[in-house]
Amino acid sequence: MPTKFTEYPRKEILKDKSTPIHTYQEIDHGVIQSTCLLLDIPLESLTHITSFLYPPSLLALSRTNKRLYEHVNDDNTWYRAFINQFLAIGPEHNLEYEKILLLRKSETTWRKEFIMRHNLRRRWEGSRNGTITHSPQDTAIDDVHLMSESGLLTSSIQYGVVARSLPLTGKVLKGYLDAAGTGLGIGNPNVEFTPNVSTCCLTSDGGTARAFWGKRNGEVAVTTAPRVMDPGRASSKLVRCKPQDQHDGVVNQIFLDPLVGRFVSGGTDGQVKLWDSKTVVCLWSSDRQLQSLVADPFLKVSSALAHGIIIGALNSGDIILWSSSTQFLSDVISAPISFTQHRITSPIPKEQPSPHDAVVPKPQPTMLCLHRCSQTTVALLIGYFDHPFFYRIVVDLTSGKHETTAFGDPSFGNNSIVEPVFAAQPDDYSFVITGSQLGSVGIYDWDISQTSSSVTPAHRCETDEDSAVTALTWSSLVLATGFASGTTIIWDALTLERLRLFWSPIPRAAPGREVGGVSKIVxxxxxxxIVIGNRVMSWKVGAVRSRDAPHKDKHTRTKKNQLSKGQQRYDLHKDINESRRELEHEKAYTQRTMRRQREQHSTLNKLGLSEVEAVEYALMLSREEEEHRRFSRAIEEEGDFEDEMVLPLASSSLPTHGFPSPSTNQSSSSSLSDYHPRTYPRAARPVTDEKVQVSPVFVPEPMEAGVTISPLKISTSLPGSSTATKSLPVIVSSGSSSHEHFPLISSSSSSRSISGSPEHARSAWNTPLRSAPSPSPSPSPSPSSHGSSSPHVDTPILGRSSVSLSSASVDVHYGQSEEEHLEPDEMDDDLKFAIELSLAEARSRGEI
Known part of the structure; x- marks a missing residue:
């Protein structure tokens, strides 16, 4: 009997399809043992193999076997895989100092560090989140402070205000924090502005924001705003310094010490002052620095009050360092503050300028900071703009001696920005990142030993940008560089590989105008x-979908609509109004179209024609007009006379001078009724053996579509033939020719022809003669003779000749139609003038 196939569960089928591990059996002291060939390799070789695996592969490998699980669970396995893939250090090689210079460990184990960096790199490189751009200020942004992911403070020195905005939504909160404390305007910088602000520094403590102001009149003030990011206008409190405590000149910089609640300021009066952050009371003031009896202003100031050190850079290039044993960590300072001053000469070597060289301005310091090395020594970092080097100055606080080390490479151009990264943990390393005017980025080891020559960079990043580096920011994961062209590039902090590129949010400027560069990166x-001009562009790293992630179900449950009823009602009315406007526009267009159609049909009904008949009628008129134009052109250019008469020339001598007498008028019978066309014009055989030149029959070249008209097949029944035939010259036969009135023209005349185009001015030779009536009929003279004749033999002359009289043509009847009748006197004058010109031309050639 037929049996049914046995069905097994799907899980059992998958277990049976798994690849078995090939083993072999060996006998050891009578005991059979199974051994795996893959696992029977040295541990070093297995570590070498697993160092090339990514975290997902390592985790999958740990689930295959107990021994592999123990191997993957070892933190050394993750450490070797991490340094092999991020630092390019092989499993068999030792750690290199230059390669681990940028390493910052933020997790407790290497397994967590490897997994965290691997995931974040994939998210930075493959996230598809878009950027959000907003303009919190009307002028350029000078400083920016990020309170949290939902709060951003931006300051503008030109207006002296601080704006509040939400970077992830692009919303700018109403109202500003200003340096005057008036609070009159609501989001209007023209009311809430202080034009005499020279510097500003921003900080925050929880939800409370503080803005430290330095003004051009030497005043120092602090604005405090609790709950600054709450919607609505923020309530702020402004505290000014005492008039006797302020600077005597412009405040150039304010530096806030992050570890203590105090700040320092430097001004053009050559003094550095120490202030309390809450009361804005001057705690200490330095002596005035003079240069040739003039105050030497401080351009940069910095402090490490936790170690009792304050430094300042003068305009002359020297650096002043003050050290004190006072404890500034406590809120109340009972003992008077005293500092010991150390003066350090400018680290830039002085060159002897040639009298022929132009005056080169001194490099201005852009970075000044200090790093405490030990209890008796401190290291200073000073960087200059448009200078190829930055300097490390190690000062001995007990003796006042110092050592200077130069960092830089002149072959990569001058530095445009210097950014130090000091070690926060004992196992970390300190380094300095620089950006050059040529667009390259260099990384220098800060802890290198003292050398007499300049220190070259340990790492170098070459970018494709042709502009200078204007902003630098480094974190333990990525390095961000901003350029003067507005472009921002994100690099991996360890491998220095490019992860992402952001274009400028400012539209492309007109030719001749430059787009603002990147000023700040946070x-x-x-x-x-990213801050560019007065615009802020924010971007948040998003999640990246893994390859093995399950796809969403097609029938997923739709999310609940988050819009309010009022918003939905507003959108509905908006859609209805737009639909009505579209319908009205379509109706008006239809009415205009139908009106034109009705007018056209009414016109056709009046004419008694249909649309097809109207089109045929228009084509017929176009063909008739084309035939008439071609017929007129052929007559004007060729002048083909159908009834040519042979006019024998007398052999009598011709006078060289004289004018023809008025000839008799032609008979009225020379009309269209006397004109008999023939199919082909034929020339009579000449009497003599002399050669006679005959003009070829003109055949018009087809230039456009239409009926081809031949000059030999002109029908008298064409439309408008009554008008066209009036211009036909009528040749009347005559028994004798008057040689007294018409002198002969030699056949050696110029071969130039008279243009027969309608635009050319008509000559008297192209116009039929109309003479006054006389008793005896006189033949109509031929305009010109073609060919040469013997003095005693009559030579027949056929039709019109092609002798050129362009040099003797006169624009007599330009612009007149062929239907106009000229008076006899005017015709005689034209004929006389033309004959005179012909005789003059013949005399000039010596033929007469």
Missing amino acids: IAKELLI
Whole structure:
């Protein structure tokens, strides 16, 4: 009997299809043992193999076997895989100092560090989130402070205000924090502005924001705003310094010490002052620095009050360092503050300028900071704009001696920005990142030993940008560089590979105008803030979908609509109004179209024609007009006379001078009724053996579509023939020719022909003669003779000749139609003038 196939569960089928591990059996002291060939390799070789695997592969490998699980669970396996893939250090090689210079460990184990960096790199490189751009200020942004992912403070020195905005939504909150404390305007910088602000520094403590102002009149003020990011207008409090404590000149810079609640300021009066952040009371003021009895202004100031150190860079290039044993960590300072001053000469070597060289301005310091090395020594970092080097100055606080080390490579151009990254943990390393005017990025080891020559960079990044580096920001994961062209590039912090590129949010400027460069870059965990001009572009790292992630179901449950009823009602009315406007526009267009159609049909009904008949009638008129134009052109250009008469020339001598007498008028019988066309014009055989030149029959070249008209097949029944035939010259036979009135023209005349185009001015030779009536009929003279004749033999002359009289043509009847009748006197004058010109031309050639 037939049996049914046995069905097994799907899980059992998958288990049976799994690849078995090939083993072999060996006998050891009578005991049979199974051994795997894959696992029977040295541990070093297995570590070498697993160092090339990514975290997902390592985790999958740990689930295959107990021994492999123990191997993957070892933190050394993850450490070797991490340094092999991120630092390019092989499993068999030792750690290299230059390669681990940028390493910052943020997790407790190497397994967590490897997984975290691998995931974040994939998200930075493959996230598809879009950027959000907003303009919190009307002028250029000078400083920016990120309170949290939902709060951003931006300051403008030109207006002296601080704006509040939400970078992830692009919303700008109403109202500003200003340096005057008036609070009169609501989001209007023209009311809430202080035009005498020279510097500003922003900070925050929780939800409270503080803005430190330095003004051009030497005043120092602090604006405090609690709950600054709450919607609506923020309530702020402005505290000014005492008049006797302020600077005597412009405040150039304010530096806030992050570890203590105090700040320092430097001004053009050559003094550095120490202030309390809450009360804005001057705690200490330095002596005035003079240069040739003139105050030497401070351009940059910095401090490490936790170690009792304050430094300042003068306009002359020297650096002043003050050290104190006072404890500034406590809120109340009972003992008077005293500092010991150390003066350091400018680290830039002085060159002897040639009297022929132009005056080169001094490099201005752009970075000044300090790093405490030990209890008795401190290291200073000073960088200059448009200078190929930055300097490390190690100062001994006990003796006042210092050592200077130069960092830089002149072959890569001058530095445009210097950014130090000091070690926060004992196992980390300190380094300095620089950006050049040529667009390259260099990384220098800060802890290198003292050398007499300049220190070259340990790492170098060459970019494709042709503009200078204007902004630098480094985190443990990525390195961000901004350029003067507005472009921002994100690099991997360890491998220095390009991860992402952001274009400028400012539209392309007109030719001749430059687009603002990147001025600030802020990186906070997974949020990126880029400042260009008065615009802020924010971008948040998004999640990246893995390859093995399950796809969403097609019938997923739709999310609940988050819009309010009022918003839905507003959108509905908006859609209805737009639909009505579209219907009205379509109706008006239809009415206009139907009106034109009705007018056209009414016109055709009046004419008694249909549309097809109207089109045929229009084509017929077009063909008739084309035939008439071609017929007129052929007559004007060729002048083909159908009834040519042979006019024998007398052999009598011709006078060289004289004018023809008025000839008798032609008979009225020379009309169209006397005109008998023939199929082909034929020339009579000449009496003599002399050669006679005959003009060829003109055949018009077809230039456009239409009926081809031949000059030999002109029908008298064409439309408008009554008008066209009036211009036909009528040749009347005559028994004798008057040689007294018409002198002969030699056949050696110029071969130039008279243009027969309608635009050319008509000559008297192309117009039929109309003489006054006389008793005896006189033949109509031929305009010109073609060919040569013997003095005693009559030579027949056929039709019109092609002798050129362009040099003797006169524009007599230009612009007149062929139907106009000229008076006899005018015709005689024209004929006389033309004959005179012909005789003059013949005399000039010596033929007469």
